[in-house]
Amino acid sequence: MLDVRRMQVLHTVTTTGSVTAAAARLGYTPSAVSQQVAALEKEAGTPLLERVGRGVRPTAAGLLLSRYAADIGARLAEAETALADLRAGRTGRLTLHYFASVGPTLLAPALARVRDAHPGVAIDPRLTEPDDALSEVEHGRADLALVVRRPSGEQQGIRVVHLLDDAYQVVLPAGHPLAARQVIDLGDLADQHWVGSEPPGPCRAPIADACAAAGFSPRFVAKSEDYATAQGFVAAGLGVSLIPRLGLGARHPGVVVRPVRAPEPVRSIHAVVRESSLEQPALRALLKALKAPTGA
Template structure:
């Protein structure tokens, strides 16, 4: 295999017309330059330079390698520029995984801010419901995932979780329900009600079932929907009551009443998950800052 660095030395010799001038340009000794050219001739199996008076000139093979060395230098310079742009956050691509209810409330304003700050970064957001997006981050298929996790969940090696928001669940009742007149509802007051499920099995359902267990009952699900709008429709139709997180109540059905819940208040905790090794990327850091800002807003 031809040594690229030796090709660059040969190019310096051909450009300057002498070993001594090339050595001065490269910061080498003349003997070191001669050794590099000799090693390159040994690698290629052909003479690359011939002496002309006090200088040298390339053979046909020397001219060929010099031309390729020039092309390589251009590619290296382009790579260095592209790398500098990526390192500074001016270019790049960010793969994002998210679930539906954080799309309009957290992700949309964060992406708008990221677009203003890093207009040349390509953004690739993908909805992952109902799958857990964390494996995509672990395997390098995504740069960031918005996830729901409990404090008791095991940490993942190489993954950083950054807290964004505690999203409390609220009671969704049919208009005219006896409890709708209360400003706040104790969770135990819903124990004897038929329930409309609003969450799939997993980290978003667990805060509901855990809170109900703490209140001394297990909810009787008579209907289930993994879509918040449909769940509200089921409640409005009188099928039962439901608990839906605040982020899922951006659009409210006219036939329901929404009240906060206490004793206990079910809460899902939302995090941004990234690989530790990726945290030095300016665009990714900017996205995290934008998500934190959107969560505070």
């Protein structure tokens, strides 16, 4: 196999026209340059230089390898520039996975801030289920994933960053008797008809756990897996619902929203990233933006 460094030495000899001149340019001794060329000739199995007066000139094989060395040098320079751009956050690509309810209110403003600071970085956000996001990061298919609840156990090479606690609030039909209160005890909703707002999974768990702590199990008369439809059901008078604050960016005009206590259901939102990905300035900027969302 040909040694790339020796090829670079040969290229310097052919461009300067002598071993002595090449040694001066490279900071080597003439003897060291001669040894490098001799070793390369052994690898190539053919002479690479021939003497002409006090200088040397490349043989056909030497000229061929010198040209390749020049190409390799140019590509290495391009690689060094590309690497510097990547490390400085001027270029690159980030793939991130998120779940629907954090897209408009948490993720979108953060992405806008990162795009302004790192316009050369391509960002690829992909909608996925919260339960699937961790494995996407572990297997290198995503640089960052947003999840509900901290993953159990420790995964080597994975960092979990707490972003925020998103409290659920009660959504009532306009004119509901409880709407006159500024804060509503969760237990006061025990006898109400309920509209489900969450699919099975980690986002529904805080509701079930809080209701159990308040001593009841919700009586669902309608279920939806998106917050806009759930609000529509509530506005129509089908029942009450619990929806997280981040899911209430767009409110139906026919509902009233109030805080809940005793207890307050909360979902904990985390970012999951690979430790190696944190070397990317754009990813660090995205984490910072997610931890300080506008309007939070």
